[in-house]
Amino acid sequence: MPTRWWTGQEMAEAAERLVPGSVAKSTDAACYLHVEKMLEAMEALRVDPETDFLHLTNTCGVDFWDHFEVVYHVQSFDKNQFGTLKVECWERDDAVLPSVTGVWYGAWMQECETYDLFGIKFEGHPNLHRILLWEGFPGWPLRKDFLSMPGGLQPGLNEFAGTARRDAPPVVVVE
């Protein structure tokens, strides 16, 4: 039997049942959790026999210019199901989220990576450091406004017709 991919609404329903008030919103793709209740909800989703999401597959950040999303892909071995959780972070200069390493130990390297490339700090992480780049590297490379950061460089070549993003909103130059 192939994996059952939970929709965001199903995830939201389960999270709301386990921890009332933990869901901010839900889309087809993912369930968005409130930052204050995310750890509680994740722990509940992990231990509940019906959801049983004991394996955090993948964690990464996405930059949407005005806010960050951190994505958590979770799955269950016994139930063979897969779900997506997301948390939004609207702070850019001092982006802080709670670390999920207490829930899924395997998140620690991926959270280091997200911190390294997006500059999102994870509170409660045992050893948060820049894992791929060196300490003191200027800027956060995977942010969309990396260009205007100190040391920011144009990725790739300039001459790919039609690939440059002209619709990007103007960015504030970071000193």
Add this chain to the structure above:
Amino acid sequence: MNALKSEPFVLNIGPQHPSTHGVFRVKVTVDGERIIDAEMVMGYLHRSMEKLAEERTYTQNIPFTDRTDYLSSMSNNLGYCLAVEKLATIEVPDRGSAIRVIMAEFQRIASHCMAAGAFTNDTGAWQTPVMWAFREREKILDLFEMTCGARLTCNYMRIGGVAFDLPKEFEPHARKLVDTLPGFVDELEGLMSENEIFLARTRGVAVVPHELAANASLAGPMLRGSGIAWDIRKADPYCGYEKYDFDIPIGYQGDSFDRFIVRLEEMRQSVKIIKQALDGLPSGPHSTQVPLALRPPKGEAYARVEGPRGELGYYLVSDEGPSPYRFHIRPPSFINLSVLKQMTVGHSVADAIVALGSVDIVVGEIDR
């Protein structure tokens, strides 16, 4: 009488050392010969692929996936193409899927040859087993060269299928190879698994209990070596894997030896899959026509394949542009390394080399 004074000592393993399988460094703190702390230092090979991919079209990104895990480029191509196909809902013809399966399984054997060979090298079986394994890997790479012209960075899969159909001489050569491969696996297993020294070096070394394996997001032979029967090919079949008959080998102790044996058994299972795929190779087109400037609809997709090192996932976010808005790789060997400290603390430095070898890392994938 005064006791001999001792204090902790920091020792660098790597970054340039054959046992680290690339430019990778482990800073171990030792008390005598026992390791009391291990810290990984990585990023020497960081090429910022996720950023580069945001500026290139979907098809232009395929060669990047070769260069992440350069020992299993076919599996990486496959994972990425599946993610794009999921995002843009593109159907792959049956022949294309069957060729993908054949290539991915050959790649698994080639990669496990490398892993098993290098691992025996780390345990002190100097050069003979690794050369035997390389001999077999070479034959597989010849098949790849015959098909797509490249041996390591194949760049063979395309969105919607594969780049070229199989050449005429591929099937006889592949069948001949498939017939001889199980014999080689038996030979390697006979050489190593009853060897006193090998057993002493690997049995009970770098144990990962299955609770830790699940909680630490491990995947692939690391997870199966710890006794969890989880294989994406069975759990969430892609490319028609549900049609093939194969088993998932698992270990019981979760030690280095189990992971080695799991890899050997997986090679036998891959041979089984290739045989079935060659027998049932459908005719028809090998690829569908996909627009050159592909603009998938707004949304996101996470697709995963069972790569040789574990669950290889690609997470793509599209904003209807010609290039991905976000391109993220779930690198299995990067995440498998998260338990390196638990595996090495309490063991000697020589065992740390065995632990690292049993994880089967590819630094191109860790650093990306």
